[in-house]
Amino acid sequence: MTDKRDYTRLPDLINGCQRLISGLKEDGDEPKMYEFMLNALQNQPELVLPMFIGSIELARQNLGQDRKSGSSATLFYPIDAAIRVTAKQKNMLPNRDPLSSGNWTEEDFIRVLTLNSNEIVEAAGNLTTCKNLPQRAAQMMWLIDQTEEIPINEKLAFIEIGASKGLILDSLRNPKSFINWMGQSGSSPKTKYGEKLGANKYPGIGVDLAIPSDDWALAMLLNDKSRLEVAQFMKDFPGRSTVVKGNALDFTKLPEIKNFIFANLPSVPFVISCFMLYQLCDTDRQKVVKTSRDFLKENGGGFLLTTDIAKYVGSPDKAGGAVSWIENENGEVVSPQIFCQGDNLCKWEVIKEAE
Numbered sequence: 184m185t186d187k188r189d190y191t192r193l194p195d196l197i198n199g200c201q202r203l204i205s206g207l208k209e210d211g212d213e214p215k216m217y218e219f220m221l222n223a224l225q226n227q228p229e230l231v232l233p234m235f236i237g238s239i240e241l242a243r244q245n246l247g248q249d250r251k252s253g254s255s256a257t258l259f260y261p262i263d264a265a266i267r268v269t270a271k272q273k274n275m276l277p278n279r280d281p282l283s284s285g286n287w288t289e290e291d292f293i294r295v296l297t298l299n300s301n302e303i304v305e306a307a308g309n310l311t312t313c314k315n316l317p318q319r320a321a322q323m324m325w326l327i328d329q330t331e332e333i334p335i336n337e338k339l340a341f342i343e344i345g346a347s348k349g350l351i352l353d354s355l356r357n358p359k360s361f362i363n364w365m366g367q368s369g370s371s372p373k374t375k376y377g378e379k380l381g382a383n384k385y386p387g388i389g390v391d392l393a394i395p396s397d398d399w400a401l402a403m404l405l406n407d408k409s410r411l412e413v414a415q416f417m418k419d420f421p422g423r424s425t426v427v428k429g430n431a432l433d434f435t436k437l438p439e440i441k442n443f444i445f446a447n448l449p450s451v452p453f454v455i456s457c458f459m460l461y462q463l464c465d466t467d468r469q470k471v472v473k474t475s476r477d478f479l480k481e482n483g484g485g486f487l488l489t490t491d492i493a494k495y496v497g498s499p500d501k502a503g504g505a506v507s508w509i510e511n512e513n514g515e516v517v518s519p520q521i522f523c524q525g526d527n528l529c530k531w532e533v534i535k536e537a538e
Contacts, residue, residue, distance in 0.1 A: 190239060190255075203259050211503070213495070215408075216405075218536075219289050228356060233304075241305070241307075241309060242309075244308075245309055249499050261306070261312060261401070262303065264399055268281075268282075268398045268402050269295065271410075272383060292537065306399075308337070309393060310399055311393050312403065314458065315350050316413060318527035318528070321365060321527075322372075325376035325529055325531070328379050330487075337345075339450060339453045340387070341455060344389065344420060348395060349389045349423050350386035352388070352424035357381040357385075358377045386447050386450065388427065389426035393428065396418060432471060433477040451484070452485035454478070454485070455487075455489075456490070472514075479512035485511070487511075490507040505523045505528060506522055508521070521533055
């Protein structure tokens with residue numbers, strides 16, 4: 184019987200980093216910083232192992248998050264982001280943007296780790312993985328268009344669990360402006376989307392374990408094209424949606440959520456989880472989904488949209504992508520299920536029609 188992975192052990196860290204690098208290459212993401220990290224784990228473990236162990240313990244204490252045996256991305260991404268953001272804050276790569284891996288050498292990597300180990304542990308242990316691209320709202324709008332249970336111009340109130348900076352909520356808040364922005368940025372999918380929502384504006388609120396700075400959110404984006412696009416989106420849509428600190432397992436108990444629903448009556452609640460559930464163990468994943476359904480029932484019905492890594496939701500043959508769909512408060516799938524690809528998920532295909 185294979186032992187459960189334990190990321191406080193060096194062999195498991197090395198294996199986890201190797202798997203992550205393979206996954207990044209498969210997805211078309213930039214693995215350079217993780218290759219530096221792998222070399223350091225193999226050649227200077229005394230430098231990096233304490234950082235991983237320290238961040239795991241801090242995340243357990245301060246976020247209630249188990250990174251010791253969870254997803255490698257949940258552990259490695261915050262370490263990487265902490266390295267980049269710390270280097271930027273301390274101007275350790277003069278005349279270079281530390282958020283871009285192309286500006287780093289292995290010597291830079293080791294120097295920043297050596298001089299800033301405490302700061303890196305502190306940042307990594309208190310913040311989370313939050314690769315939050317606003318363009319992902321496009322596939323959500325298309326799914327809404329295909330959902331017969333949602334009429335044109337339905338009053339919807341969006342609640343995103345694992346919302347990071349709230350950029351997806353910013354996109355959904357003003358669909359027409361977002362669709363225009365997508366056209367200008369060149370990111371628009373080939374098919375029309377947002378036809379049911381385009382004429383209105385929609386309220387939204389997000390929940391996250393830790394609300395990141397702009398630099399942290401941008402450091403999570405591993406290729407320069409995505410980072411530049413998201414930075415431009417932040418400038419073009421300067422008013423951030425409200426995101427409150429909280430745990431997805433108990434988001435319905437937050438007073439801000441209760442107040443949001445009351446303030447937006449009679450809007451239909453619409454819960455979103457985009458690339459958050461994969462970070463949880465199976466028991467907690469199921470709990471979040473049940474909690475969401477119960478919440479919708481308590482508020483007269485509504486919808487839950489989940490976008491999750493394909494291999495975790497019954498499509499192990501669909502490498503390098505995610506599956507997305509909408510269900511109602513009873514767990515009945517009411518939209519097509521689609522397989523989304525690309526960094527911003529703006530390419531998709533239907534893999535199963537609505538039930």
